[in-house]
Amino acid sequence: MVEHIRYIDSRMTLARLNIFQRLVRQWDTVHPYNAAQVLRVAGKLDMLAIRRAWQSAILAMGLGPVQVQGQDFRFESVNGNAVDFDVLLVPKGVKLEDHISREMNRPFDDDQDLPFRPFVIEEEDSFYCGVIYQHWVADSVAIRMLLREWFVRVYDPAAASDSPTTIPRGGYWAHFGPQRSRWHLGGQFLTLFRSASRFRSVRKLRTMGSSDFNLRFLQQKIDLGLLQQLLGVAHRNQVTLNDLFLAAIADVCDRFNPTRTIPRRKDLALGMIVDLRSRARRDMSRMFGLFLGFANVVCRREDLRNWPRLVRQIARQTKIHKETDSPQASAVWMFAALTAARFMPVQKTFRFYRKHMPLAGGISNVNLNPTWARKYHPDPLLEYIRVSPTGPMVPLVFTTTTLGDDLAFGLTYRSALFTDTLAEKIASTFKARLAQLAECGDALLRE
Secondary structure (H helix, E strand, O other): OOOOOOOOOOOOOOEEOOHHHHHHHHHHOOOOOEEEEEEEEEOOOOHHHHHHHHHHHHHHHOOOOEEEEOOEEEEOOOOOOHHHOOOEEOOOOOOHHHHHHHHHOOOOOOOOOOOEEEEEEEOOOEEEEEEEEEOOOOOHHHHHHHHHHHHHHHHOHHHOOOOOOEOOOOOHHHHHOOOOOOOOHHHHHHHHHHHHHHHHHEOOEOOOHHHOOOEEEEEEEOOOOHHHHHHHHHHHOOOOHHHHHHHHHHHHHHHHOOEOOOOOOOEEEEEEEEEOHHHOOOOOOOEOOOOEEEEEEEEOHHHOOOHHHHHHHHHHHHHHHHHHOHHHHOHHHHHHHHHHHOOOOHHHHHHHHHHHOOOOEEEEEEEOOOOHHHHHOOOOEEEEEEEOOOOOOOOEEEEEEEEOOEEEEEEEEEOOOOOHHHHHHHHHHHHHHHHHHHHHHHHHOOO
16 A cells, blocks of 8 residues: 655645545545634734734745645745735624634635635634634644744744745655554554454444535633643543543433434444644654544443443553554555545445444544643633534544643534534533543542
């Protein structure tokens, strides 16, 4: 499965799409695969400064409209016409969640425009400043670079960089292949076969076929002080904070997901999106691109109402993923999915995903404290909001985000499967489970 991929630094020179980009672009033809990141900033809005900072940031980073030719693409230069790419001031009265929900479902269908849609929403004593982006172009790390350059040009101009971002040389195989990680090709094909067998006992969702992909977004904050309590519980019980999040997600999916009743399918599977850059042997922090992997955990039905066993089983699986570099090896599954798609209409690819990886939910968990955002939090950076798409495999995704002592999460969900009222109940139940773990987690997790 050697992937011959070549990236070239010149923005006007064609670069090769990596395997995840090809997979995401394939799904993009069925439904927009967009994502978003948003800053909530204290103070009054200076729209002129915001616009100038955005135009300066994309010019300095070398970002422009993206042209795709087959399996190749390039960023076009915006030299001289950066002013043509404006920042949208959302009309007063439009809520952040409503704007994001609408934009997540709106395709990027103009190849003369940017693959980013910057926007501002003004409030009384603060404002939201964010970007909806075409996900195949960039991952969360890349967008954090873009938001940093936009933000500091207004609030800390001396920290702004005039250096263009780096286009990655090499794709998944070059950065995360067996020669770079702790996985072997033969072993991963065996793991793929075992996973396919294991998923036969996992619940499938009742769905609306190919018409249930529209998304809605809900943002929530966790009570102040809860984060440190959860970290203490995780440490004392030798699990991770992410393991606790997964257990709470498994609980709400078990209770509220519209699953099909099939006697032999009793278990529940969850997916995890993983940033691979931090796992690379070389520094990828300045590369502008998409480098994500994924892994999954399977929760047995008998464990779902038994907190000690549920958390321990999740922790055991996530530990194995780390020890075997399973997220890096997920390129094998991507290759299998791309190969299978060649033999079916693209509109029916959702059936392939739902049959072979029927996930009940997903998580994208990020700690922003090691990043640039920590320096400016809580003043003037009040909040950092992340929004993940559901894609073809999951009906809902939790984006948990830590910044300072604050813990927040977003919930992206398919509106055909979950009403807004039910989504609110899912979010409140998730918060209640975390509060319960924080308050009496040591007793709950005791065997």
